[in-house]
Amino acid sequence: MTTPSAEPRPRFAADAMLGRLARWLRTLGFDTAYDPAVHDPELVALAAAEGRVLLTRDRHLVAHLRPERAGLITDDAPLDQLRQVVAACALAPPPALFSRCPVCNAQLRPATEDEAATLVPAASRALPGPVSRCPGCARVYWEGSHTRRMRQALSRALPGWIS
Template sequence: MSHPEAEKRFAADAMLGRLARWLRVLGFDTVHIPDVDDHDLVALADREGRILLTRDRHLVTYLRPRNSLLLQSLSPHEQLLEVAEACGIGMAEDLFTRCMVCNTELRQATEQEVATLVPDKARARPGPFLRCPGCGRVYWPGSHTRRMRRVLETLFPD
């Protein structure tokens, strides 16, 4: 990762799926398992040294994870700012290094994968083309990533 704080790892509870995706865009290893039991989520976060992100006061008070952050906001963008302030993180030089869906680190797609998995219109773009070894998704810079970059540049102007 291009910034040392990327070593921070997170576990997002069931209600924080959109926040988890934004943290993954920034390059942070962020586990999000929507149907996991709260006790199992706390055990996973503690075992793997992750910061547990939640809006559930009960989870923090009664299950007492080792390292947690109780978020206040309902907005994923504001939640991201809460995490950034509390954990001292910011925007990385290299965005989109993890799969937004399954959290696996992305790798460069092969020419064969680009030829068979990327639509013709997107293939004409300069790339890079990245592939998730976990779930097989292919990523490339397009309008979606440009919009996401603009959002992040607004949230993290420095």
């Protein structure tokens, strides 16, 4: 699995078996296409058309459909898979965590005060940190206990990456 050195932030396409890996890559800010309904030939075409590294666990896909740039994922656990991608693609730590929607991959934007006041639970509004909104699926994200647990998991999986 290699990416051109001129491409500082590679983009990925994950096959149907790698949904949790796709979410972790998005959490790190990597543009990661993932749709479990897309069939392998379409996924290979999408990856080629959009200059994405195709991530798959399917040896048959790599051997027979021959994607331009592919990474065969051999680990079972999502955080081990993430570590495999980081090492194989020589990825650098992200400038910011939680900049993409883990569900739909859209770039998150700051929520307005009105959005935060009406969409964030009252108990969470007093928490420090930004509130973000996804323009793609309209989900709202804030720094809470779930975010803290995700940071801890990433710190264990990728030592030195998360401050």
